[in-house]
Structure formats: structure tokens, C-alpha cells
Amino acid sequence: MMFFADRMLGKLAKKLRLLGFDTLYLSQIEEDEILKLCFETGRILITRNRELHMKALKQGIRSLLLKSDSWRQQLVELSKVLDLKNADRMTRCSLCNAELILANPEKVKQKVPLYVQQIRNEFYECPVCGRLYWEGTHVEHALEEFRRLNL
Numbered sequence: 001m002m003f004f005a006d007r008m009l010g011k012l013a014k015k016l017r018l019l020g021f022d023t024l025y026l027s028q029i030e031e032d033e034i035l036k037l038c039f040e041t042g043r044i045l046i047t048r049n050r051e052l053h054m055k056a057l058k059q060g061i062r063s064l065l066l067k068s069d070s071w072r073q074q075l076v077e078l079s080k081v082l083d084l085k086n087a088d089r090m091t092r093c094s095l096c097n098a099e100l101i102l103a104n105p106e107k108v109k110q111k112v113p114l115y116v117q118q119i120r121n122e123f124y125e126c127p128v129c130g131r132l133y134w135e136g137t138h139v140e141h142a143l144e145e146f147r148r149l150n151l
């Protein structure tokens, strides 16, 4: 399942990536380009724009129209029609959507606080922006949020 998140859904896009879903989010893109991209790549369009939603449906694109403007409620709306439980969590960069790779140990030594290095063994890195990921802190926080939303 791959998504395209429309303009107003930047926060939701980040959360979907943390859940493990390939989610494109581009703030500077014309509606026609969005539709073309979704059509050609089979991405599901997620939008709060009814007009865009209707256009997408007419072109045979799978589109989901969200009502809420909070990302938590948006996730709940999505989870009612899609299975969000079935993805490999923490495999994508929340900023770039790139797939994470095992982090270079040298980089971990330089950038990760010592106490974290002592309690964690696995570190991942985004090949695009270089951000490091490990279990704990923001990752734990995100997982906790998902559990609370029953995702």
C-alpha cells in the first residue's frame, strides 16, 4: 500500500512513514500532476479536498477523503478503511520517505549519545538526509501514540 498525501496532510504523511508506509508528500505540485502520479504508480490519494477527491475517483484512482484536521483523528479515519497494522514499522525516514539502512558504526559513535550506545544495539540511518534512528525517545513516543489510537 503506497500513499500520496495531499498538501494539508504533512503531519499525517510523517506518521504513515513511521508506521512503515511509502508515503509521498510534495507541497509544490499541481492537482493534475498529483492525479497523473497516483494513476501511474497506483498510490492511494489521501486528501481533505473534496473536489480533488471527486476528480480522482472519476479517473479510477483510489482516493480517501478525510474530514478531520488533526493527524490523530486522520489516522483513526484511515484505520477504519485500511489495515494500518500490516507494515514494517520504523523502516522509513519520517522526513524523506527513504528506506532506512543499517547505520555506519563510525557515525553512530560520533552522533549518538553515549548512554544510548550503551543500551541499544541497532541503529538505522536515512540514506538521503543522514538522520539516525533507534528504538527509544521519538520512536518509542510514536509507537506509544499508535498503541493509544489502537493502531
Ligand SMILES: [Zn+2]
Pocket: 093, 094, 095, 096, 097, 098, 126, 127, 128, 129, 130, 131
Ligand atoms: Zn531522511
